[in-house]
Amino acid sequence: MQPTMPVRLSAAETTLVEQLKAAGADAQAERITVAGLPSRRVESYHYTDLRTLLKAVPPLAAPANEASAPALRVPGAFQLMIANGIVQDNSTAPAGVIVGKSEGPALTLRDDMLVHINTALARESLNLNLDGKIDPIIQIDRRTEGEAAHSASSARIYLADDSEATIIETYSGSQAAHLSNHASYIALGKNARLTHITVDLSARPATHFATNEYNLGEGAQLRSLVIHAGANLSRAHVFARFAGQGSHADFTGLNLVSDGQHCDITMDINHAVPNTGSKELYKQIARGRSTAVFQGRIVVSRDAQKTDGKMMMQGLMLSDEAQILSKPELEIYADDVVCGHGSTCGQIDEEMLFYLMSRGVTKADAEVMLVRGFLEELIDPIEHDELREALASVIDQWLVGGLH
Amino acid sequence: MTTPILEIRDLHVRVEDREILKGVNLVLPAGEVHAIMGRNGSGKSTLSYVLAGKEDYEVTEGEILLNGQNVLEMEPDERAVAGLFLAFQYPVEVPGVATMTFLKAAINAQRKARGESEISTPDFMRAVKEAGAQLAIDSDMLKRPLNVGFSGGEKKRAEILQMALLKPTLCVLDETDSGLDIDALQIVSKGVNALRSPERSMLVITHYQRLLNHIVPDVVHVFSDGRIVESGDKDLALQLEARGYADYEKDVA
Numbered sequence: 001m002q003p004t005m006p007v008r009l010s011a012a013e014t015t016l017v018e019q020l021k022a023a024g025a026d027a028q029a030e031r032i033t034v035a036g037l038p039s040r041r042v043e044s045y046h047y048t049d050l051r052t053l054l055k056a057v058p059p060l061a062a063p064a065n066e067a068s069a070p071a072l073r074v075p076g077a078f079q080l081m082i083a084n085g086i087v088q089d090n091s092t093a094p095a096g097v098i099v100g101k102s103e104g105p106a107l108t109l110r111d112d113m114l115v116h117i118n119t120a121l122a123r124e125s126l127n128l129n130l131d132g133k134i135d136p137i138i139q140i141d142r143r144t145e146g147e148a149a150h151s152a153s154s155a156r157i158y159l160a161d162d163s164e165a166t167i168i169e170t171y172s173g174s175q176a177a178h179l180s181n182h183a184s185y186i187a188l189g190k191n192a193r194l195t196h197i198t199v200d201l202s203a204r205p206a207t208h209f210a211t212n213e214y215n216l217g218e219g220a221q222l223r224s225l226v227i228h229a230g231a232n233l234s235r236a237h238v239f240a241r242f243a244g245q246g247s248h249a250d251f252t253g254l255n256l257v258s259d260g261q262h263c264d265i266t267m268d269i270n271h272a273v274p275n276t277g278s279k280e281l282y283k284q285i286a287r288g289r290s291t292a293v294f295q296g297r298i299v300v301s302r303d304a305q306k307t308d309g310k311m312m313m314q315g316l317m318l319s320d321e322a323q324i325l326s327k328p329e330l331e332i333y334a335d336d337v338v339c340g341h342g343s344t345c346g347q348i349d350e351e352m353l354f355y356l357m358s359r360g361v362t363k364a365d366a367e368v369m370l371v372r373g374f375l376e377e378l379i380d381p382i383e384h385d386e387l388r389e390a391l392a393s394v395i396d397q398w399l400v401g402g403l404h
Numbered sequence: 405m406t407t408p409i410l411e412i413r414d415l416h417v418r419v420e421d422r423e424i425l426k427g428v429n430l431v432l433p434a435g436e437v438h439a440i441m442g443r444n445g446s447g448k449s450t451l452s453y454v455l456a457g458k459e460d461y462e463v464t465e466g467e468i469l470l471n472g473q474n475v476l477e478m479e480p481d482e483r484a485v486a487g488l489f490l491a492f493q494y495p496v497e498v499p500g501v502a503t504m505t506f507l508k509a510a511i512n513a514q515r516k517a518r519g520e521s522e523i524s525t526p527d528f529m530r531a532v533k534e535a536g537a538q539l540a541i542d543s544d545m546l547k548r549p550l551n552v553g554f555s556g557g558e559k560k561r562a563e564i565l566q567m568a569l570l571k572p573t574l575c576v577l578d579e580t581d582s583g584l585d586i587d588a589l590q591i592v593s594k595g596v597n598a599l600r601s602p603e604r605s606m607l608v609i610t611h612y613q614r615l616l617n618h619i620v621p622d623v624v625h626v627f628s629d630g631r632i633v634e635s636g637d638k639d640l641a642l643q644l645e646a647r648g649y650a651d652y653e654k655d656v657a
Contacts, residue, residue, distance in 0.1 A: 350459070355496035358456050359510035359566060360484035360517065369509065373500025373549070 007036040015057040025120030047293040048264040061149035071172030071201035077139040096132040106156040106185035121152035131160040144173035159192035168197040177205040188220035202230035218244030226253035228263040240269040242276035259288025266295040271307040280311035286322030302333040315345035407472040409605035415466035426630035435602040442627030443649040452578040456490040485517040489572035491563040493579040498550040535568040556583030564595040581615035593618030613645040628652035
C-alpha cells in the first residue's frame with residue numbers, strides 16, 4: 001500500500017529535491033518528496049539512517065578554482081584528478097592507458113537513492129581504458145574544493161582481456177562540510193587482474209558517499225579494498241557481479257572510526273554464473289563515541305553452482321561508547337555451493353598485551369603494535385611496496401590520535 | 405652481604421576468592437639457578453605470573469624485591485626494564501606482528517627506558533643471527549608473525565632467543581620443558597646454560613626432574629599448596645622423582 005501522506009521533509013531533503021529538479025531528475029525528486037531519504041526502514045540503510053544522519057545539503061558545486069594539497073602521495077603513481085565533479089587535464093598517460101571523458105554518469109541504475117543522486121548530478125565521467133600490464137600505479141585523486149559544496153563525481157574503468165592494473169582512488173578536499181557522492185564503474189575483461197583501493201581522507205566536517213560497481217568477466221581476478229579514514233559520515237556501497245566463470249574476488253575493507261564519526265561499508269555481490277569465488281574480509285576499529293557499520297550480502301544465483309564464498313567481519317572496540325554493527329547475509333539459490341560467514345567483535349587481547357609488555361614494550365606502544373597487527377591482513381596482500389607504505393601511513397595517521 | 409637478585413618475602417596472592425600463594429619466601433643470590441618443583445596446581449605458574457606483573461592476581465601480603473627494588477607497584481614493562489624476564493609456559497601467538505619487528509621493538513623499548521640510544525640495524529641483525537644460530541632458529545621463522553603457527557619447540561626456542569637478546573638479570577623459566585622432545589630440550593637447555601653468568605640468576609619452574617639434568621640447579625625448592633615446603637641441593641629433585649609429591653600433600657591435609 002502506498003503511503004497516502006508524503007513525509008515531512010527535512011531541510012536537507014528539501015534542498016536535495018530542489019537540486020534534483022534543477023538537474024532535470026524529476027522522478028528522483030518526486031521519490032524523495034514522497035518517501036524521503038532512505039531511513040532505517042530501508043534494509044540496506046538499516047544502520048545508516050540518512051533521514052537523521054544527513055543534517056544538511058550544501059549548494060551544488062561550482063568548478064574548483066584551487067586545489068588543496070594531495071591527501072595521499074603514492075610515489076611513482078600516474079595521477080588523475082576529478083575536482084568538484086569535473087575531470088581535470090592530465091599529464092601524458094603511460095603505455096596501455098587511454099584517458100578520456102564522456103557526458104553523464106557511469107553506474108548501472110538500481111534501486112538505491114545514492115546511486116540515483118549520483119546518476120542525476122554527475123555531469124561527466126572520467127573514462128579509463130586499460131590494456132596490457134599497466135606498470136605504474138594509477139591514482140584517481142577526487143577532490144571537493146572551495147566552500148561547502150554538494151558534488152558528484154564519476155569514473156568508468158575498463159580493463160581489456162588479460163590486462164593487469166593497480167588503481168587507488170583517494171577522496172579529499174578543503175576543510176568544509178562538503179557532501180560528496182562518488183561513483184566508480186569497473187569492468188574486468190577475460191582474465192584481467194585488478195587491485196582497486198578507495199580511501200576516504202575527506203575533512204572531518206564532510207560527508208562522503210561512494211559507490212563501487214564491479215563486473216567480472218571470465219577468469220578475472222579482483223582485489224578490492226575500501227578504507228574510511230576521513231569524513232564524519234561516510235558510506236561506501238560495493239556492488240559486484242560475477243558474470244564470467246572462473247572469476248574470483250577478494251573484497252576487503254576497513255572502517256577507522258573516531259569520536260563523533262559514523263562509517264558504513266555495505267557490500268552487495270552476486271555470483272551469477274558457475275565456478276566463481278569470493279572472499280570477504282572487513283575490519284572495523286572504533287574509539288570514542290562512534291559507530292562503524294558493515295553489511296555484507298552475497299547472492300548466489302540458481303545457476304551459480306560451485307560458488308565458493310567466505311565472508312568475515314572482525315571488529316575491535318577501543319572504548320565502551322563505541323558501536324560496531326555487522327550484518328552478514330547469504331542468499332543462496334544454487335544447491336552445490338560452499339559459502340560461509342562469520343562476525344567477531346572484541347577488545348584488545350589482554351593476553352597479547354601482557355606478553356608484549358612483559359618484554360618491556362610500554363602499554364601504549366603494545367596496543368599500537370596489536371592494532372597494526374590486526375590490520376596487517378588487509379595491507380599485506382597488496383603487491384606494491386609504495387602502496388602498502390602509503391596505506392600504512394593512513395593507519396598510522398589515525399593511530400596518532402591516541403587509541404582511546 | 406650483597407643484595408640478592410630476587411627476594412620474595414611472605415608473598416600471599418589471591419585470584420578472585422581463592423588464595424593461591426600462601427606465604428612464599430625465597431632468596432635467589434646473583435649467579436645462582438634455583439629450581440621450583442611441584443605438582444600441577446600447586447601455584448608454581450601463579451608465582452611466575454605474579455613476578456612478571458600479570459593483572460588479575462591480587463597480592464594481599466608480602467614483597468617481591470628485584471635487585472633490592474620492590475616491583476609490586478611496577479607495570480610488566482617496567483619490570484622487564486628492571487631486568488626481569490619470564491619465559492612463558494605457553495608463549496602467546498600475536499598475529500600480524502612479525503617476529504623480527506617485535507624483537508627490535510622490545511630491545512629498543514628497554515634501551516629507551518634506560519636512556520640508551522636505539523640499537524643500529526646492523527648490530528641488531530648480528531645479535532639476532534648469533535643468538536638464533538645457537539638455538540637453531542633460521543631467518544624464515546623470524547619473518548613469521550610472533551609465535552603464530554610455531555611448533556611447541558619453536559615457541560620455546562623463540563622465548564630463549566628473546567631472553568638472550570634482552571639480557572635480563574633474572575630469568576624465570578615457566579615449564580620451559582613442557583611440549584619439548586629430547587632434541588629440542590637439549591637445544592633449549594644449551595641456550596639457557598649459555599646465559600648463565602655470575603650477574604644473572606634463574607628461577608626454573610618445572611614439573612619434571614628431567615629438565616634439571618640439563619639445567620643443573622644450585623638449589624631445589626619443593627612447592628606445595630602455595631608455599632615452599634622444602635629446599636635442598638640438586639639431589640632433592642632426584643628424590644622427588646622417585647617418591648613423588650604425595651608426602652607433602654599429606655602434610656597439608
